[in-house]
Amino acid sequence: MELIADNLAVARGGVRVLEGVSFRLAAGRALILRGPNGSGKTTLLRTVAGLQPAAAGRISLDREAMAYAGHADGIKAPLSVAENLTFWARMFGQAGIDTALTAFDLRGLADRRAGTLSAGQKRRLGLARMIVTGRPVWVMDEPTVSLDASAVALFADAVRAHLATGGMALLATHIDLGLPEAAVLDVAPYRATAQVGDAFDADFDEVAA
Amino acid sequence: MASVWEYANPKKFIETTDRILPWVAGLAVVTLVGGLIWGFFFTPADYRQGSTVKIIYLHVPSALMAINAWLMMLVASLIWIVRRHHVSALAARAAAPVGAVMTVIALVTGAIWGQPMWGTWWAWDPRLTSFLILFLFYLGYIALWQAIENDDTAADLTSVLCLVGSVFAVLSRYAVNFWNQGLHQGASLSMDKEQNVADVFWYPLIVCMAGFVLLFVALVFLRTQTEIRARRMRALLARERLS
Amino acid sequence: MIALLSRDLALAVRAGGGFGLGLAFFLIVVVLVPFGVGPDEALHARIASGILWLGALLACLLSLDRIFALDFEDGSLDLLATAPLPTEALVSVKAAAHWLVTGLPLVAAAPVLAILLNLPAMGYGALVLSLLLGTPALSVIGTFGAALTVGIKRGGLLMSLLVLPLYVPTLIFGAEAARRGAEGLDWTTPMLMLAGITCGVIAVLPFASAAVLRVNLR
Numbered sequence: 001m002e003l004i005a006d007n008l009a010v011a012r013g014g015v016r017v018l019e020g021v022s023f024r025l026a027a028g029r030a031l032i033l034r035g036p037n038g039s040g041k042t043t044l045l046r047t048v049a050g051l052q053p054a055a056a057g058r059i060s061l062d063r064e065a066m067a068y069a070g071h072a073d074g075i076k077a078p079l080s081v082a083e084n085l086t087f088w089a090r091m092f093g094q095a096g097i098d099t100a101l102t103a104f105d106l107r108g109l110a111d112r113r114a115g116t117l118s119a120g121q122k123r124r125l126g127l128a129r130m131i132v133t134g135r136p137v138w139v140m141d142e143p144t145v146s147l148d149a150s151a152v153a154l155f156a157d158a159v160r161a162h163l164a165t166g167g168m169a170l171l172a173t174h175i176d177l178g179l180p181e182a183a184v185l186d187v188a189p190y191r192a193t194a195q196v197g198d199a200f201d202a203d204f205d206e207v208a209a
Numbered sequence: 210m211a212s213v214w215e216y217a218n219p220k221k222f223i224e225t226t227d228r229i230l231p232w233v234a235g236l237a238v239v240t241l242v243g244g245l246i247w248g249f250f251f252t253p254a255d256y257r258q259g260s261t262v263k264i265i266y267l268h269v270p271s272a273l274m275a276i277n278a279w280l281m282m283l284v285a286s287l288i289w290i291v292r293r294h295h296v297s298a299l300a301a302r303a304a305a306p307v308g309a310v311m312t313v314i315a316l317v318t319g320a321i322w323g324q325p326m327w328g329t330w331w332a333w334d335p336r337l338t339s340f341l342i343l344f345l346f347y348l349g350y351i352a353l354w355q356a357i358e359n360d361d362t363a364a365d366l367t368s369v370l371c372l373v374g375s376v377f378a379v380l381s382r383y384a385v386n387f388w389n390q391g392l393h394q395g396a397s398l399s400m401d402k403e404q405n406v407a408d409v410f411w412y413p414l415i416v417c418m419a420g421f422v423l424l425f426v427a428l429v430f431l432r433t434q435t436e437i438r439a440r441r442m443r444a445l446l447a448r449e450r451l452s
Numbered sequence: 453m454i455a456l457l458s459r460d461l462a463l464a465v466r467a468g469g470g471f472g473l474g475l476a477f478f479l480i481v482v483v484l485v486p487f488g489v490g491p492d493e494a495l496h497a498r499i500a501s502g503i504l505w506l507g508a509l510l511a512c513l514l515s516l517d518r519i520f521a522l523d524f525e526d527g528s529l530d531l532l533a534t535a536p537l538p539t540e541a542l543v544s545v546k547a548a549a550h551w552l553v554t555g556l557p558l559v560a561a562a563p564v565l566a567i568l569l570n571l572p573a574m575g576y577g578a579l580v581l582s583l584l585l586g587t588p589a590l591s592v593i594g595t596f597g598a599a600l601t602v603g604i605k606r607g608g609l610l611m612s613l614l615v616l617p618l619y620v621p622t623l624i625f626g627a628e629a630a631r632r633g634a635e636g637l638d639w640t641t642p643m644l645m646l647a648g649i650t651c652g653v654i655a656v657l658p659f660a661s662a663a664v665l666r667v668n669l670r
Binding site for chain 3: 342345346348349352353356357362365366369370372373374377380381383384385387388
Binding site for chain 3: 073
């Protein structure tokens with residue numbers, strides 16, 4: 001299995017932000033996206049995860065292969081940590097949540113109401129969800145926000161374990177994760193040439209027409 | 210023979226409508242003024258309804274266009290969903306307020322007519338009620354267009370709403386009929402000439418209906434042009450900022 | 453699908469889930485109506501079925517924006533969209549959960565509240581049956597409205613404007629069946645029409661809801 005993005009263009013609100021993005025990600029490898037705020041990392045990740053259509057280009061794997069973790073963790077405050085994870089495991093047709101609880105050191109919190117967790121603990125719960133999806137490609141947007149150093153180490157271990165089983169990871173982050181084997185892709189060179197408006201308005205651009 | 214889809218090109222649409230708009234608008238004025246003068250001053254008063262009957266020259270054509278405008282929006286929405294021509298979405302958007310105003314004219318003239326005829330300004334008669342519901346559909350459609358910033362999203366959502374709304378509007382029509390049999394004279398005043406509209410009323414009525422159709426077409430052309438030009442301007446301004 | 457349904461039900465009954473709010477609203481409407489129309493009990497008996505239908509409809513309407521808004525805000529909706537579940541199934545489950553949490557309790561409460569309005573004894577059967585058949589349609593149509601307005605901030609009022617006209621046929625046939633029951637008339641025809649509408653919207657409308665939800669999520 002291999003994730004190939006071929007000449008991908010992605011759009012935010014109908015306006016292209018990145019163009020001509022191509023990369024290959026083999027099984028067991030990780031790719032880290034870098035670029036300043038607003039450069040289109042989130043849009044690229046959402047497009048790869050299948051949450052929005054690509055403006056152009058092709059992605060070799062469809063959304064059935066992707067697990068996505070964005071800025072929001074999708075945690076339900078009234079449910080316990082274990083209930084939250086069990087729900088996602090069942091939605092993705094997986095059985096146990098034990099590996100996920102252990103990997104992110106959530107065992108002691110399993111029966112706590114998710115609403116009472118700290119920001120870092122919530123983040124760990126959100127990342128533990130990636131494990132219970134059982135999907136081969138992890139697509140993660142700033143996964144380490146609000147994590148402390150030891151939690152970042154847990155996260156790096158989890159990613160490494162995932163890669164070791166033939167998985168892939170595509171992540172956007174600013175900090176050093178301690179994943180020296182991961183390739184790095186700077187999105188800045190792919191910034192789309194400025195346009196006159198969103199796709200709808202562009203149809204009415206006389207000069208281009 | 211060139212494909213009809215050529216006119217989905219904004220430039221071609223503007224060129225073509227620019228050429229025919231004066232004719233359509235002019236004809237609309239001529240037929241409306243002619244038909245209304247003929248109807249108001251050169252037809253006899255009805256032996257039962259007296260001169261109040263003359264309001265049909267406004268009431269019937271506006272009611273006709275209230276429904277036809279929605280049908281046009283339905284067709285335009287389907288074209289947008291299937292072929293994604295931007296002009297089509299904009300034409301549907303442009304037609305909605307015109308249709309809503311037609312509905313209001315039909316309702317108000319109906320009330321004015323109903324007062325002397327039925328002794329009440331408003332009756333929950335099936336036809337009146339259906340038009341009131343149709344007006345609510347217009348309001349919802351227009352409000353949805355205005356609530357969404359991204360034009361592509363708005364066009365998609367309003368198209369689906371127009372489709373679903375059409376089904377429910379027809380359902381409502383039957384439900385309302387079932388609910389109250391009503392006072393309204395049967396289908397007498399619509400297209401069915403044979404029934405009980407004498408020729409002397411019928412001919413000016415046809416002219417007025419043609420006038421309303423032309424007026425609607427002219428307004429939709431004009432409003433669609435405005436929408437297109439507004440977007441052209443936005444594109445030009447953006448281009449200027451870029452250079 | 454069962455996982456999603458049971459999660460939504462669990463969320464509804466836990467603290468802050470809003471379970472029972474619809475019921476309380478229904479009760480308040482029924483209590484307020486006599487204040488509005490005067491203490492004439494014969495009049496109450498005559499309009500009872502209509503008031504109960506309208507109260508149930510408004511109670512349904514009030515809870516619609518919770519169907520997708522909460523999941524949209526906390527990111528669950530994005531994550532659900534990546535799950536191996538067709539969007540059509542997602543909206544159907546959401547509608548089913550809304551009916552179980554809001555519609556079904558209203559059906560159960562209606563006969564109790566009917567006592568307050570002096571509904572004639574022979575009207576109870578038709579009232580409960582019409583609500584049982586009609587409230588699923590209210591939930592499914594409401595889910596369509598909620599899917600249309602999910603991305604719009606403060607979309608609650610807009611959603612009411614979009615959903616209420618769509619409720620007209622359901623209300624007409626439902627209230628008509630209940631009214632005929634209360635007056636001892638034959639209510640077969642409106643009841644069958646109501647059942648037809650409910651079956652029709654359950655079969656077809658989820659496709660429209662899923663289409664607009666996908667547009668709103670992209």
